[in-house]
Amino acid sequence: MTRTHIAILGAGPAGLGAAWQLVKQGKAEVTVLEQKDVVGGNAGSFELAGLNVDYGSHRLHPATDPKIMADLQALLGEDLLDRPRHGRIRLQDRWIHFPLKPQDLMLKLPLSFGAGVAFDAAKKFVPHQNGNGHETFTSVLEKGLGSTICRDFYFPYAKKIWGVQPEELSAIQAHRRVSAGSLGKMVKKVLSIVPGLKSPSAGRFYYPKKGFGQISQAIADEAQNLGAEIKFGSSVRKIELGEKQTITFEKDGNLETIEADYIWSTIPLTILTKAISPSAPKEIIEASGKISYRAMVLIYLVLNQSQWTEFDAHYFPEAEIKLTRLSEPKNYCVANEPKNQTILCGELPCMVNDEVWNASDGELVEMVRDSLKKMWVAD
Structure with a gap:
């Protein structure tokens, strides 16, 4: 009996995970075509100056699906490190510490900020209507965190990352990306300081x-050990749909084809549909032609010192600072x-062909230096 053949487009985590399973x-x-x-x-x-660095900043959150987490722990063993989050944000x-800590918001920031957070918390106990019921990024965060934290941190940061006003973003982004999703959760964080109440993964x-x-x-x-084939340097050129799906791809300057019963795609829809x-x-x-993608330029600075600061990441919500994260x-x-x-990795969100995207290496380095001067980061 002939087994089903599935072609997977793209060897990122999604495509590889599917192939492995x-x-x-x-x-x-x-x-898998990559x-x-x-x-x-x-x-x-990739390796740079003797260090393994990522394309930006990536972490595996403890809230990852338990089955996926168990698989990754089995694959990586002791190489999967359990690390404390130790970042900071300029407000x-x-x-102040990032992720946000309630005690920092109340004690390390101006009194007016702490008063605003307290007022937002008090408003939670006042009955009010829920508006028209249509959720947006703005409405979800303001309902959960209050206007003070949103105004000074989440909204400016979101605008820098996505390049649009927060009101234009989907509520899904707010639900997925904000770990401290409500003032109630922040109260729990305060209580977690008490011995015995803190979650082991907090x-x-x-x-x-x-x-x-x-x-x-x-x-x-692991997927290859179990029989999966990964074809590297293979760019999809044409997909012919029929009783069998025929994929034409370019490899080493030559066109090749494979047939598959099914195609699972992880490549951009703008490419797939064409x-x-x-x-x-x-x-x-x-x-699909109306889909636009936010771009990002990554700048890596190699420093001749063992460590720059003790922090893993620094966050910049201010509009006048081009960097979003270092x-x-x-x-x-x-x-x-x-x-x-x-090594330091600076992240500059942009659009393809804007001034950041088209900047020279020297200009990009100056952008990072200017950001550091304005924020006097290494204090």
């Missing part, structure tokens, strides 16, 4: 010893080598 459970033969020469996609890692010219994250890309590499290795033949309906093509990868995995070097 399919061959692990004996459900299909699997071929245009790069390595796995991981944006969640991959109103003062540094303020912690998991991180692979060799960089976040080690997760994808471990999954890829590759399909017979062509997708006109409305699908038009809809991380020190060495602090994520407690790396001791190399002894006299460390």
Whole structure:
């Protein structure tokens, strides 16, 4: 009996995870097409100045689905490190811990800020109408955190990252991305300071010893051991749909084809819809053409010192500072080598072909230096 053949487009965590589970459970033969020469996609890692660094800042949250977490722990073993979160954010010219701690909000910031947070909390006990029932990023966060924290942190930061007003963002982003999703949760954080009440996973994250890309590499290795095939350097050019699906891809300058019973895609819809033949309906093509993607430029600075600061990441919500985050990868995995070097990764959200995207390396370095001068980070 011929086994089902599934072609998976893209060797990021999603594509590799699917491939691994399919061959692990004996459900299909699997071929993964990946245009790069390595796995991981944006969640991959690479070596720079003797250190493994990621494309930006990545962590594995303890709230990850228990089954997925168990699989990753089995794959990585002791290489999956349990680390405390130790970042900081600049608010109103003062540094406070990030993730936000209630005691910092009340004691380290100006009295007016603490009073605003307290007033927002008090309003929770006043009956009020829920508006028109339509949730947005703004409404979800203001309802959960109050206007003070939203005004000074979450809304400015969201605008910098996404490039649009918070009112234009989906409520899904608010529900998924904000860990301290309500003042009630923040009260629980206060109580967690009391011995015996603190969750073992509070303020912690998991991180692979060799960089976040080690997760994808471990999954890829296991999938290949079980029979999955990964074709690197393979760019999809055409997908012909029929009783069998035929995929034409370019590899080493030559066009090759494979047939599959099913195609599972993790590549951008803007690329997928253009590759399909017979062509997708006109409305699908038009809809996919309206999808825009937010870009990001990453700047890596190699410093000739063992450690820059004790913090893993620094966050900048202020509009006048182009950086949104500055991380020190060495602090994520407690790396001791190399002894006299460390790396900083600066993140600059942008749009393709804007001034940041088209800036030279020298101009980008100056943007980072300007940000550091304005924020006097290393104090």
